[in-house]
Structure formats: structure tokens, C-alpha cells
Amino acid sequence: MRLALYIFVTFALMAVIAAFTYTVNPDHYAMELMGINFSFPVAVWIVLPMLLLFIFTLLHMFIYGLKNYFILKKWQKDASTLEDALYWSLINEPKEQKYGLDAVRSSASLLGKASLGITDTIEGLTPRLTRVVNIIQKIKNGEYVDLKEEKMSKVFGTNNPILTQNYLNRLQSDDKFIEDVLKAATQYPEVVKAKALDLFARKENFIKARKYVKVFDTKSFFTMLERVTEENRLEFTPEILSEFVEALDMGCQDYIKIASVTKKYFNPDENLTIFRGYQLENPKAQNAYLYLLFEYELLEQVATYLNEQEDHEFMKFRALWELKQEHTKYTLEDIIDIQTVCNETRLY
Known part of the structure; x- marks a missing residue:
């Protein structure tokens, strides 16, 4: 009443x-x-x-x-x-909240430690939740969302998976952003940096790449190296190669992969000079240097080099040298699997 x-x-x-x-x-x-x-x-x-x-x-x-x-x-x-x-749990940034009623607190406090995932569209939400759900769905569907324009640029943590996915989406649609990531690599998650490097390595040449040599990794370097052809050398030069070798932690097999490419595009004297320097600075380059000596049929230099090493080292190369003294028709590939030679001679 x-x-x-x-x-x-x-x-x-x-x-x-x-x-x-x-x-x-x-x-x-x-x-x-x-x-x-x-x-x-x-x-x-x-x-x-x-x-x-x-x-x-x-x-x-x-x-x-x-x-x-x-x-x-x-x-x-x-x-x-x-x-x-709910808002903070939806964006994978759960926060502790204070509730006045025990009936609510006993259940809702779980949201302070949980993240929510959306699998389908939801109707009847508040305008704020509807907006954030729509943004998350766009990002999950591969669309880049300008979070600054949406006034959400400061709500995500550095390693937030939604923010990371949004960065990855932008990399696919904005070539300029690729270099922005490389210029400030420490400000982005590793997966974003790795994706930016991969996309950069598949599109650009070595002149551009040398600007980012400090953020490159061996995988991206070899992605670029595999693109080098006689028709398009991607501005690949001995000087640029040396910059990358100095910056990256190359292994024995890495040096051999490099040598298998440089033998096609650098002249022999230039190539041998480079790898002679590498092997003096890093023993991991010795197999690659021997590989080039055999490729160029410089058997006297091979003999000299092997004599300077321990008798138990480079046994496959020694066997090949012995055979070539008697049968010149043998090639390196007949005796040595160049893909596994590093494992057979030394442990690196």
C-alpha cells in the first residue's frame, strides 16, 4: 500500500x-x-x-x-x-575489488584472480562492457584497434595477451609499424619483436637491416640470407656480413650455412679472407673455413691448415684430403654430410 x-x-x-x-x-x-x-x-x-x-x-x-x-x-x-x-577480467588485467555485501563478496571476489574469455556475442550488457567485448572480439578476429583512440591505451599491461595480439595484427597491416617495433624493441613483448623481425627479414634488404643489427637474431638473419639470389643480392656485402657475424652468436653450423651462400656471390679471395678472420676469432668458424678451402680445391692450404691442428680433430676433412691425393674425382659431398659435420668433428 x-x-x-x-x-x-x-x-x-x-x-x-x-x-x-x-x-x-x-x-x-x-x-x-x-x-x-x-x-x-x-x-x-x-x-x-x-x-x-x-x-x-x-x-x-x-x-x-x-x-x-x-x-x-x-x-x-x-x-x-x-x-x-568484469571489465578488468575481460581485458586480462584482474584487480581486487571491495564489496559491501557478503552475498556478493563470497562469489565475485573470484574475479580478482581470474580472466574471462569470450566465445560468442553477448546481449544485454552495460554499454561499458559491450564496448570492451566488441573491441576484444575485433582484436581476436585479426583486426587492429587503435587503443589510444578508444581511450584504452593505458589499461593493458606490457605483456597482456590482448595487447600483444593487437600489436601482431598491426604488424600485418602497417609496414611502418614493423620498423617502429625494431627501433624500440625493448618496449614490446618478445613475440611481437620476433614477428616484426620475421616480416622485416622477408621484405627488406641488408642495407636497411644493418640499422637494426643489434636487435636481429640468427633466425631472421638466415631468413634474409636465403632470399639472396644472383638477380637480387639484397645489397649483401662482406662488410654487412661481418657486422651481423660480430653482433650475433653464430654456431659452427651457422658459419657453414653462411659459407654455402657466400661462395656463390663473393669472389674466392674475398670469401677466404673473411672466413680466415672469422676462424681466428672464433673456433666455431673453422669447419666453414675448411669447407671453403675444399670447395675452391685449395688442397695445399688444406694440408697446411690441418697440420696446424690436433691429430684427432677434423677427421672427416682429413679423410677427404687423403682421398683427394689419390682420386681427385671425389667431392666434399661424397664424403662429408655438411649438415652434420659440426657434430662429427667437435662439440660446439
Whole structure:
């Protein structure tokens, strides 16, 4: 019942009862209380308990109404807090929240330690949650979203998987961003840096690549090296090669892979000079140097070099040299598997 109607009905009932009582007994009744004499018509004494009950009823309604008001406010505040918790869990940045009601806290506190994944479209969400769900779905579908424009550039942590995926999406659609990542590689997750390097290595030449030699890895370097052809050498020069060799941690097999390419495009003297220097600085390049000596049929230099090494070293190369002294028709590939020679001669 509405409060105004309740008050009206109560007063109407008291008026009816008072009027009826007055018609039956119009006399007065006196009562002394604490030395004070109270004299009212009998009708007033009849409705007085009703009035007191009405007052206490209103007081009771006010107290419980106020209590319910505060509970409702707590529910509203917890609903807002719950929306906030869902928001941070959706973007994989869960945060602890404070709830006013135990009924909410006992379940919703889980969101402070959990991330939520969306598998399908959801209807009936608040505008804020709808917006973030749409953004996440776009990113998952391979679309780049400008988070700064969406005012979300500062909500993601550095290694947040959603942010990382958004970076990867941008790499596929924005060639300029590839170099932006390489220029500030430490500011991006490793997977983004690796993808940027891979895309760069598949598109650019060595002149551009030398600017980023400090962020290159051997995988990306060889991706570029495999693209070198007689028609398009990608500006590959001995000087640039040496810069990459100095910057990267090359292994024995890496040097051989490099030598198998450089023998096609560098002249023999130039190539041997380079690898002679490499093997002096790094023993891991010795197999590659021997490989080139055999490729160029410089057997005297092979003999000299092997004599300078321990007898138990480079046994496959020694066997090939011995055979070539008697049968020049033997080639390196007949005796040595160049892909595994590093494992057979030394452990690197």
C-alpha cells in the first residue's frame, strides 16, 4: 500500500470511529497524569491508541525503509564494482575489488584472480562492457584497434595477451609499424619483436637491416640470407656480413650455412679472407673455413691448415684430403654430410 493512501485511510478510519463514538457518548472523561489533569471527549480517548499505533507504525516503516535504502545502495554500489571487476577480467588485467555485501563478496571476489574469455556475442550488457567485448572480439578476429583512440591505451599491461595480439595484427597491416617495433624493441613483448623481425627479414634488404643489427637474431638473419639470389643480392656485402657475424652468436653450423651462400656471390679471395678472420676469432668458424678451402680445391692450404691442428680433430676433412691425393674425382659431398659435420668433428 502506498504511504499516502495508508495515512489517508488511517485518519479516515479514526475520524469515522471518533464521530460514531461521539454520537453514542458525547461526554468527557478526565485523567490525571503526573499532576496534570487531562480532560477530553470519550471519542478522543477511543482514537488515541489508534493514533499512537499509527505513529509507531510510521516510525517502524521509516526505520526499515531507511535500512532497506542503505541495503539497496550497497547493492547498487556492488553492482557497479562487479561491472568494474568484469571489465578488468575481460581485458586480462584482474584487480581486487571491495564489496559491501557478503552475498556478493563470497562469489565475485573470484574475479580478482581470474580472466574471462569470450566465445560468442553477448546481449544485454552495460554499454561499458559491450564496448570492451566488441573491441576484444575485433582484436581476436585479426583486426587492429587503435587503443589510444578508444581511450584504452593505458589499461593493458606490457605483456597482456590482448595487447600483444593487437600489436601482431598491426604488424600485418602497417609496414611502418614493423620498423617502429625494431627501433624500440625493448618496449614490446618478445613475440611481437620476433614477428616484426620475421616480416622485416622477408621484405627488406641488408642495407636497411644493418640499422637494426643489434636487435636481429640468427633466425631472421638466415631468413634474409636465403632470399639472396644472383638477380637480387639484397645489397649483401662482406662488410654487412661481418657486422651481423660480430653482433650475433653464430654456431659452427651457422658459419657453414653462411659459407654455402657466400661462395656463390663473393669472389674466392674475398670469401677466404673473411672466413680466415672469422676462424681466428672464433673456433666455431673453422669447419666453414675448411669447407671453403675444399670447395675452391685449395688442397695445399688444406694440408697446411690441418697440420696446424690436433691429430684427432677434423677427421672427416682429413679423410677427404687423403682421398683427394689419390682420386681427385671425389667431392666434399661424397664424403662429408655438411649438415652434420659440426657434430662429427667437435662439440660446439
